Amino acid sequence: MAGSGTKDRHERVEDIRRRWELVTDTGVVVRPTEALVQAMGQKGYDVRAAEALLLEGQRLYAAGEWDRLLVLMARIHHVLRQAPPVPLPSVERPVTLEAIRASLPPAPELPVYDWSDYEDRVLGGWLGKVIGGALGGPVEGWTRERIAQTYGTVTDYLAPPSSLNDDTAYPLVLLHAVAGYGPDFTSEQLALAWLERLPQAYTAEAIALENLRRGIFPPESGSTDNPFSHWVGAMMKAEICGWLLPGRPETAIELAYRDAVIAHETEGVYGALFIAAMAAAAFVESVPRRLIEIALHFVPPRSQFTAVARQVLRWCARAPDWTAAWMHVETEILNTYHWLHTFPNLAAVLVALWFGEGDFSQSITLAVQCGGDTDTAAGIVGAILGTAQGASAIPDRWRVPLGDYLESYVIGYERVDFRDLAARTVALGRMYTRRSG
DSSP: OHHHHHHHHHHHHHHHHHHHOEEOTTSOEEOHHHHHHHHHHHTTBOOHHHHHHHHHHHHHHHHTOHHHHHHHHHHHHHHHHTOOBOOOTTOOOOOSHHHHHHHSOOOOOOOOOOOTTHHHHHHHHHHHHHHHHHHHGGGTTOOHHHHHHHHSSOOSOSSSOOOOOHHHHHHHHHHHHHHHHOTTOOHHHHHHHHHHHOSOOOHHHHHHHHHHHTTOOTTHHHHTTOTTTTBTTTGGGOHHHHHHSTTOHHHHHHHHHHHHTTTOOTHHHHHHHHHHHHHHHTTTOOOHHHHHHHHHTTSOTTSHHHHHHHHHHHHHHHOSSHHHHHHHHIIIIITTSOTTBHHHHHHHHHHHHHHHTTOHHHHHHHHHHTOSSHHHHHHHHHHHHHHHHOGGGSOHHHHGGGOSEEEOOSTTOSEEEHHHHHHHHHHHHHHHHHHHO
C-alpha cells in the first residue's frame, strides 16, 4: 500500500508540474498557466490580477511547493473567469455568420472554374499541406534565430518526414461529417463527430471537446471558458472548405464558419474564413499576392485580423527581403502575442506567400524559417500553393519521401491513401456543385 501511495503522489506532482511548465517534443519550454493568462489578455480582458499571481506561482514552482501551487492555479483560473473586458476602440467583431456577411465589402468577381483538373488540384492541396507540416514539425515552437543558428537556410526536410499531424486530423473529420450528414451538416453534428473520432486535442480544441462532453454545444463550446479561442486552431484546418467549393469563396466561408465556432470565436474564426476563401480562390487564381487580396474580402474589414494583415502587407511591400519584414513582425506582433495565436501565424503565411512569389519550395521553407508554429504556417502555405498549382507541379524531392499514405490518429482514418483521400474530397465537392446547379 505504501508503494501505491508513493506512486500516486508522484503522479500528482507530475500533473501539477505539467500544468505549470512542460517541455514539448521539439524541446520548447511551454508554461500552460501563463499562456492562459496571456491568451485572455490578448482577447481583450484585464488580466492584471492574474499576472500578479503568476509571480507567486513561479516562486512556488521553484521551491517545489506543489500542493500550494495547485491551489494558486485554481485561484488564477477563478480570477480569469472574473476578468472584466477592456474596450478596444475602432475594432468590430461580428459574431454570427449573418453579421459577418453584412460587414463584408462586395465580393470580387472571379473566373468560373472549369473542373478539368479538379482531382490534381485537390491532391496538390492535400500533399502541400502534409509536406509543409512535415517540414516544419521538427522545429515547432522554435524562434527564427534558433532555426537559423541550427540549420542556416532551410532547403529540405529537417528529419524523415512524418504525415502524422493534428492539422490534418480535423479536415478528415469534416469529410466524415459531410459524407454522413450531407452538405448541410451543422456545427453540432460536426462537433459530435469530433467526440466520436478524435482521441486527443490541444489548446482551444481540447477545451471545446471537454465542453462538448459536458453537453455544451457550438457555438458556446468555443466561447465557454476558452481563453485560446483566438488561437490558430480554426485557421490551421480550413483549406478543406475551399477544396470542397472550388472557385466559390463566398460559400466556402460558410463551411469554415460551421467548423470554426466549435472551438473558436471572432478573431480565431476570421482566420478560418480567410484561409477557406483563399483555398477556394486558388482554383481560379494562382498569383499569391492577388489571392491574399481576394481572401481579405471575406474577413470583417474592421476586425483586428484585417488590421494585422494590412500592417504585415505594408511591411512586406516596403522591405527589401523577408527577414526585414519579419523583424517588424517580431517587434510588433510576437512581442505581444503567443506564437500559437492566429496573428503571428497569419503574419508567417503572408510573409512566406509574398516573398516566395509562387515558388512552392521557396515559400514553404520561408514559412518554416519564420519560426513559431512552423508546421501550421508551412502547412497552410503548402496547401494554398499545392491547390493553385496541382500535385503534378510539386517537386518529387518533397513528395516522394512522404510515401503514398497519410497517417492519422483519427479513429477509422488511421492510414489513408493520398489518392483515395483526394478522390473522396472530389466526390464530395462535386456533390456540393450538383446541389447548387
